[in-house]
Amino acid sequence: MPKINILKEAEKIKKPYIPYHLVNVDNFHVFLGLFEGDYKKHKHPYDEFFYVVLGEIQIEMDKETVSLKEGEGVLVKKNTWHKSKAKNKAVVMLFEKIGMQSDFA
Amino acid sequence: MPKINILKEAEKIKKPYIPYHLVNVDNFHVFLGLFEGDYKKHKHPYDEFFYVVLGEIQIEMDKETVSLKEGEGVLVKKNTWHKSKAKNKAVVMLFEKIGMQSDFA
Numbered sequence: 001m002p003k004i005n006i007l008k009e010a011e012k013i014k015k016p017y018i019p020y021h022l023v024n025v026d027n028f029h030v031f032l033g034l035f036e037g038d039y040k041k042h043k044h045p046y047d048e049f050f051y052v053v054l055g056e057i058q059i060e061m062d063k064e065t066v067s068l069k070e071g072e073g074v075l076v077k078k079n080t081w082h083k084s085k086a087k088n089k090a091v092v093m094l095f096e097k098i099g100m101q102s103d104f105a
Numbered sequence: 106m107p108k109i110n111i112l113k114e115a116e117k118i119k120k121p122y123i124p125y126h127l128v129n130v131d132n133f134h135v136f137l138g139l140f141e142g143d144y145k146k147h148k149h150p151y152d153e154f155f156y157v158v159l160g161e162i163q164i165e166m167d168k169e170t171v172s173l174k175e176g177e178g179v180l181v182k183k184n185t186w187h188k189s190k191a192k193n194k195a196v197v198m199l200f201e202k203i204g205m206q207s208d209f210a
Contacts, residue, residue, distance in 0.1 A: 074108045
């Protein structure tokens with residue numbers, strides 16, 4: 001398998017909040033997201049792990065808002081409403097089950 | 106869920122090549138490894154994704170050796186013999202199925 005340079009891959013992403021696939025890990029996958037501005041509030045039927053590679057993001061959930069900087073991660077548990085935001089461009093690596101659907105608020 | 110600062114967590118790891126659990130993502134988990142020196146050649150029945158947070162590592166496989174620096178990742182496919190090495194301390198974030206057994210050479 002070829003190695004993946006995360007920031008080099010991220011440079012190819014032009015639009016925010018569109019999953020950019022990196023690799024499948026069995027029935028899960030690793031993908032990147034360019035976060036910029038507000039995304040729509042949504043939830044999923046499975047867990048989702050966020051890890052910030054570059055920049056800073058916020059994830060608003062019903063009971064808390066988590067601010068994440070480079071090198072920080074958080075799990076958003078299944079069925080948790082969440083809304084991502086970033087003032088400036090940020091690069092996020094995500095791990096989740098393949099084919100996960102979003103339910104928008 | 107509390108956020109996780111990867112490098113702060115890594116400071117708690119004292120011994121190389123012992124999985125340090127961070128979080129479950131459904132039936133997968135994210136964990137850290139301190140890589141230093143040579144690990145034993147082994148394989149698993151499922152895929153394993155490696156992402157280097159700090160330092161530099163090598164993963165020797167039958168047909169290739171992959172060198173990874175900070176910000177680089179690679180997938181080791183299921184049933185692939187692999188042996189990890191690091192000249193100096195490195196911190197690696199790993200993503201794999203929970204409860205995965207290793208088969209040593």
